[in-house]
Amino acid sequence: MRYKFDICVIGNGIVALTAALMFAKTGQSVCMVGPPKSNRRKKSIDRYFSLSVASKEILSSVGVWEDLLSSDHGVVNSIETWEEGESGHIRFDLPDMFLPPMSWIFSEKQLLRVLRKRFDRKKISKISCSVSSDTSVDLGSPLLLEDGTLLDSSLTAVADGRGSPMRSLLGIQFRSKDFGQSAVVANVVTERSHDNIARQCFLSKGPLAFLPLKEDVQSSIVWSVPSDDAIRLLELDQQQFRDQLGEAVNFTLGAIHDYTSVASFPLEYGIASSLVKNNFALVGGAAHAFHPLAGQGLNLGLLDVATLLECTMSRSILNYHCLENSLRRYHGWRKGEALK
Ligand SMILES: Cc1cc2nc3c(=O)[nH]c(=O)nc-3n(C[C@H](O)[C@H](O)[C@H](O)COP(=O)(O)OP(=O)(O)OC[C@H]3O[C@@H](n4cnc5c(N)ncnc54)[C@H](O)[C@@H]3O)c2cc1C
Structure with missing residues (x-):
């Protein structure tokens, strides 16, 4: 079978779903190409993300923000950071002219549920079928899927995550640096209330963050440590885990009473050598990977999508020269932001 769409989106995560919804909203025909069900890995833990005001605007524009706000979520009104041993304590509050919160905390499952x-x-x-390794990526050629389906599109947004198989098929290099660290993630119950403050302690081996969840004694932690x-x-x-976690932050939130299952994620910094090739544009984890220290990866991925839409909307992307200019603009804009 051969199908034609204005836009193809490869992936089925938060960034891919947002991209499909944003492009569909402009009246363009969109097809999302996700991996076959058999390839989907079960997530070891429901991770929590801190979403910025820009992400709120993007998720509002696709009509899911109200739905998200009506489900359980955390809010961040202040941020506190300090170094091991309590030195260099800094607190960031919103200036008076801004209304709180600074950011919102949602789980990956919540975000995926409302977007789906x-x-x-x-x-x-x-x-639900992978792109075939025999596909041509030449301009004007259709994408070949593993089941033999052919897909023509004017623009393909590649949102298949950090290991992006599509990026490899495009021959785009991913320049990465292994931090030699992993992030240990868990959801914990503490003795004292978090008071809607996001806390980050810079320990000698890596930062340990506590993100406030809806219940005032529940937080999501991201503890960056050497992989061993x-x-x-x-x-x-x-x-032992509760004691070591509590001691690491000098029992700032009192004792750690409980926690849910723990999981770890390897950390790397990486950026694609180019964010575009022919009529393909990389967005989200396929384009870049960051240390979770500032909690920016997903926020930047959502901004990639909004920028791609803005760069390609004003011109007729059916004309390749217009598309080439638009994508060059997208590359310069987003690569600059990611490098920053
Ligand atoms: C510990 C940790 C904490 C973090 N905290 C934050 C935070 O607080 N705030 C923040 O903004 N960011 C955070 N990040 C970063 C964030 O996780 C990533 O930036 C974000 O998940 C990238 O989303 P994505 O949709 O691009 O990729 P992914 O979430 O990796 O999704 C990619 C999708 O593509 C699909 N796929 C894979 N192969 C194929 C294929 N062949 N064909 C089609 N589809 C395919 C996968 O099934 C997956 O669903 C954190 C990261 C880590 C490791």
């Missing part, structure tokens, strides 16, 4: 619901309601086309230490932390029994 909206996606289904909009009846956007979806194919991460293995060791995952092997601790419950009591």
Whole structure:
């Protein structure tokens, strides 16, 4: 079978779903190409993300923000950082002219649920099949999927994450640097209230962040440690983990009473050598990977999508020379931001 769409989106994560919804909203025909069900890995833990005001605007524009706000979520009204041993304590508050919060905390599952619901309601086309390694990526050639389907599109947004198989097929290099660190992630119950403050302690081996969740004694932690230490932390029994976590931040929130399952994620810094090739544009994790220290990866991925839309909307992308200029602009704009 051969199909034609204005826009193809490869991936099925938060960035891919947002891209499909944003382009569909402009009246363009969109098809999302996600991996076959058999390739989907079960997530080891429901991760929490801190979303910026810009992400709020983007998610509002695709009509999912109200839905998100009506579900349980954390809010950040201030940020506190300090160094191990309590030195260099800094607190960031919003200037008086801004209304709180500074950011919102949602889980990956929540974000995916509301985006999928909206996606289904909009009846956007979806194919669950990988792109074939035999596909041509030449301009004007259709994408070949593993089941033999051919897809023609004017523009393809590549949102298949950090290991992006499509980026490899395009021959775009991913220049990465292994930090030699992993992020240990867990959701914890503390003795004292977090008071809607996001806390980050810069320990000698890496930062440890506490993100406030809806319940005032619940936080999501991201503890960056050398990869060997991460293995060791995952092997601790419950009591030992709670004690070590509490001690690491000098019991700022009192004792750690409880936590849900712990998981670890390898950390790397990386950026694609080019964010565009022919009529393909990389967005989100396919384009860049960051240390979770500032919690910016997803926020930047959503901004990639908004920028791609802005760069390609004003010109007729059916004309290749216009598309080439638009994508060059997208590359310069977003690569500059990612490098910053
Ligand atoms: C510990 C940790 C904490 C973080 N905290 C924050 C935070 O607080 N705030 C923030 O902004 N960012 C945060 N990030 C960064 C954030 O996780 C990433 O930037 C974000 O998940 C990237 O989203 P994505 O949709 O581009 O990629 P992914 O979430 O990786 O999704 C890619 C999708 O593509 C699909 N896919 C894979 N292969 C194929 C294929 N062949 N064909 C089609 N689809 C395919 C996958 O199934 C997946 O669903 C954190 C990262 C880590 C590691």
